Each structure stands twice: as structure tokens, then as C-alpha cells.
Amino acid sequence: MKVMICDAHCHLDLMDDMVEFIDEIQKSNISLFAVGTTPKAYSRVVQCCRSSKNIYVGLGMHPQLISSGYDDMQLFEALFRQSHYIGEVGLDFSKEYIQTKKLQIEVFSEIIKLCEQCGEKVISIHSLKSSNKVLEILETYKRQKSNKYIFHWFTGSIPQIKKAIEMGCYFSINPRMMKTKSGIEIIKAIPFERILLETDAPFALKTKYIDVIRKELEGVVAKISDIVGSDVSHIINETSKEIFQF
Template sequence: MIYDSHCHLDLMDNNNMTSTIQSLEKENIGILSVGTTPRAYLKEVKMFNGIKNIHVALGLHPQLIGSGYDDLELFESLVQQCHYIGEVGLDFSKEYITNKNKQIEVFYRILLCCEKYGNKVVSIHSLKATTTVLKILNQLKRDNNNTYILHWFTGSIFQMQNAIDMGCFFSINPKMLKTKSGINLIQRIPPNKILLETDAPFSIKLQSTKQLRNILQNMTNTISMLKQINIKNQLIKNAKTIYIY
């Protein structure tokens, strides 16, 4: 199965979302539907109930910290029952830097929960905050069965290697394949640490499952060309080791 490791299904246009969901199983495509708030998670669980190709993640997006939607207590009450966590993390871009300390506090508590319960797959946002994200991960991560995925990673090669040493995966989206820095990183990430993502509707606007399949296939071909190996089977294997399907 080809897998989209970071997609905001609940933020897509309703018509596009409905048609995409209905044809997922036929196309043999899987999606990790990441959320932005705990309340959104509860809605998504009901919305996608019984659809085996969609895994719903419990999220608390760093850009929403301080917005009134950042219900950390609800998140902490739900996290034990959730295998998939995301989108969580830190965002120190200029629009959100004023909440830096609060973001750190929330992210720290989220990772503490993940480490406490274990058996989590966690999709992490780290825009302009890679140093702090890796520092907290390094501080809290233990030798358990959690899987940490760095979504749309924009850190340095040194930071990438640090993350690899901690066992992290990297989910790659189409926009990363259009920048020099993104290509430079992708060329150096070990094949067994790469996952695909669309980050729809932010990185790309999805109109259909056929379009989704084409995007994931085109990314597979481009990454194969960059690494000078056919990476398709490795990508399928990577996803199969992480997602339950």
C-alpha cells in the first residue's frame, strides 16, 4: 500500500474529501489524517469510522497554542487511547514566536504523555524550531516503541543526522522536492527513514484519489532519481512497519 503520512483530511473541501474517502480502498492508498485540536480528533473519529485505510491522529497544532482551541487537558485525557498523535510540535516563525514558551511547555507535556504510555506514532511540526524540538526529544525519548516522524523537516544536515541517531523518520512532501535545501536533505536521508506526505490542503490542493496516487507516485519517482535507486518497495516497507493495515 502506498501511504500519505501527513494529510489534513478534515480541512479539505467537503466534496473533495467525500470523493477521496469513498475511493481510497479501491486505490489501495492509506492516509494518516492528522488533526489540529483534540475536539477535531473526536469529530474525525466519527467521520472516518470503519474506513480501514484512514488512521486518525490526535493533534494539538503549535500554531493554535493560545488561541482558545488548545485544550491540553482534553488532549491528555485522550492520548492513552490513541495510537497516532499529530500534528504536534513547535513553530517559532514570526507569526507565532510570541507563544514560544507556552508552545514549549505544551509540547513537553505532550511528549511526556507519549513516553509514559508508549506505542505511539507521532507526527511533529518543527518550523524554525528544529533545535528545540530535537533537544526535547533527546531529553525525553526512551528506549520504547514510539515512532517519531519529522513532518516537512527544514533543519540542517547536522540536525537531520541527530534525528536519525534518535531513530526518527522524515515525511517528505512535494514542496521539499522543489527547493535546493529540501533536495539536499532528501539525498542524505537513509531510504529506510523516508515516508511520503502531501500535507494537503496546505502543500497541495487535492481534488481526487487519482490525483493523490499520481502525486505519491511522482514523488516516489523523483526521490528514486535523486537517490539513484528504485525506492518504491522501501517506501511501502517503511509505511508497513509504522501503520496498522
Template sequence: MIDFHCHLDLYPKPQTIIERADQSGVYVLSVTTIPKAWPGTKRLAKGRRRIRTALGFHPELAHERYSELGLFDTLINEASYVGEVGLDGSKHLREHASLQRKVFAHVLKATERAGGRVMSIHSRGAADEVLELLRPRDAGVPVLHWFTGGPCELQNAINAGCWFSIGPAMLKSKAGRERAAAMPRNRLLPESDGPFGKVGRKILEPLDAGQIVPVLSELWAEPVSVVRYQLMENLRTIARFTRH
């Protein structure tokens, strides 16, 4: 079982969530939203061999935490993964679009300078802009989390070599299932996006990311066992790109 995008540090009781994930054998990518959160979030997973902690700079916080770019540069060599980073084109953030771009461009440059990383990327309302900033750089492997772009944007992302992480909340909508069906099977990973990801009133946690398996089984017209095998193969493949 895999959860390739989860905010472990933002649950009310993170150690409870971590313990359940560990006991269930879930491989978790624990993403952070600001550089200052990375050391403490990494400590949460100390001794948990299936949890990796990503160094993040969330676009919604770029205008508030711009001063932490230097800290990102300091920490990048210690981090195996980068995330959550990217751009957000939501209406309430448009006034900060220029600063978001500066922060994301800086993050990509620092990541490229460090030799590249697997990156969990936020692209809501800004998929083509994300690809535009990714294109000139060799910053590593981009994994677009909870992708919400249209068919053309999705095809552009596929052509650019992007991976995708998808969760139960995304697959609740017809549009989400259509996007998932169009994504390359060998570049797909499960996620929960907990505690932000929800199904009904239930806040998702790492174990819940596996709920996508029966949905993909239906979309791919393949047995559940085939879907599980493919997702684990995808994890093994992307793990080869990591430095630690």
C-alpha cells in the same frame, strides 16, 4: 501507496477525498490540529481500514487552545497515533514560544505515560528545540514532517533516530531534494500535507503523495519498483510500533 501526513478534516469536501484515497488503496495518516477535532475526524474515516487518525495539538494553535491539554490526556489512550504536534519557530509565533514548549512538553509526557506512540511532528524553524524536548523522554517514534532544517539539524535528527515524511511540495526545491537525499532510506515515508501542500495551484490529496517516488528513484539511482518496495517496507516497520 502511502500518505503519512494529511489533514483530511480540513478539505472542503473530505468524504470526496477519502473516497478517492480508499478506491486507490492509499494508506493514510489523518492528522488533527487540536484535541477537539479528533473524535469527528476519526468518524470521517469510520469503516476505512487503511486510514488511521492521529491525535494532534498543532504548535500554531497552542496559545489559543491551551485549555484543551486535559482533553488530550483523556483521548490519548484511544489514539493509535499522535500528530500534528511540535514547535514552530516562525517570526509571527515567537511571542508564543514559551507556551508552545509547555504544550509540546505536556504532549510528550502524556504520550510517554500512555506507552508511547508514532508521532507526526512539526519542526519548522525549531528542529533542535524539538529534539531537545524529545531527548529526555521515551514518547515513541518521532516522524518529522516536511523537515526544513539545515544539514547540521538534519544530522542531529538522524542521530536521534527520527523518521521523516516528505511530499511533492517539498521536493520541488533544490534544498528539499538535497535534504531528502540525505535522509535514511529506511526511515522515510511519503506525505501530501494536503490541503496545505500544493504543487503550483493544485492542492495535494493522498493519491498525490506517490509523486515523490520518481523523484526518489532519481535521487537514489534506483528503479521505481525498488523505491516503492522500500517505502512499503518502511510503513510495515513503523506500523509495528503502534498500539492499536
């Protein structure tokens, strides 16, 4: 039997046929963190995944959707205690979304405060062009050792990585990161035991087949191992088990 492999950031609810995809996952050795983009989608995904032990549904509030009409902090707070998994949440200061910077900071700060009040959460964080502010917010509120913060598709600097590592954060790596010099340098700077895998499907990987997800994740492990000069498959698998408890 193939070893369980975990996709730590996948948008299950945005797949062409979510129900069929869920059925495929249940027959496979893939586990995945099904991150959400809005709290309005959360209950439906939970209901669809109720029989699946290897799908971890996240309660999301994507920074790109703040002020779009799809964000709803009141609903997020109402659902928060139901979910062990939180994400996708974070900040996005790219030019398309910088106009909502102030509100994004307010919302993300409230989410981190909620996580720290409760503990025992696994949180997937978006930090495009906003790594400093994300780290500042974590540094301000982070007190719980039981929370697991995962930087999804990190694009910040090496000093920022070191700061995140000091705070106990993890990083989920996808194939796009290995196609740039900066991405490779980021991977080299992360301790093996803080690395997770992700596809960010269907954004970074367009597919409707779970076998494609598996091959992509296996490819990521192989390329990371080549980059760091050591087989890291076992270490990544153990880290995934520790966080997602599969």
C-alpha cells in the same frame, strides 16, 4: 492490483468534503495518516472513519493554534490513550508564532512525556524554525523504542538530521521539498529506510480527489529515486507498512 501507497501527513478534516473523500479512500489503495490540528476535531474524524481500515486518525495539537482559543490540553490528555496516532504536534518559531514560544515548548514537552509514558505511538512532528528545540525535547524525554517519531516537512540542517536519525526518527517527504536546493540536500542525507511520503493536503496540495493524491505520492517516490540514484519505492513501502501496519 496496485501496491498500497501511504500518505504519512494529510489533513483529512480540512478537505472540502471529508465524507466523500473518505468514501473514495475506502475504494482505493491509498492509506493515510489523517493528522489533526486540534483535539476538538478528533472525535468527529474518528467517527467518520470508523469503517475505514486504511485511515489512521491522529490526535493533534498544532503549535500555530496554541493560545488561539482552539487549543485544549485538558481535552488532549483525556483523549490521548484512545489514539495510537498523535499529530500534528510540535513547535513553530516563525515570526507569526514566535510570541507563543514559551507555551508551545510547555505543551509539546507535555505531549512527548505522555507519549513516552505510554509507548506504542506514531507521532507526526512540525518543526518549522525550531528543529534544535524539538530535538532537545526528544533527547530529554525519549526512552521508548516503541514510539515512532516522524518529522513532517523537515527544513533543518544536516547535523540536525543526523541527530534525529541517531534517535531513530523518520522523515515524511513532500513535493515542495524537491523544489529547493536545501530540500534536495535533506533528502540525500536521510537513509532510505527512514523516508516516508506525504502530501500535506490540502495545504501543500489542493485537491478533492484521491487519484490526485496517488499520482502526487507516486511522483514523490519517482523524484526521490532520481535524486538518490536508486529505486526506493520498495523500501519506502516496507517502512510505511512497518509503521502503519497496513
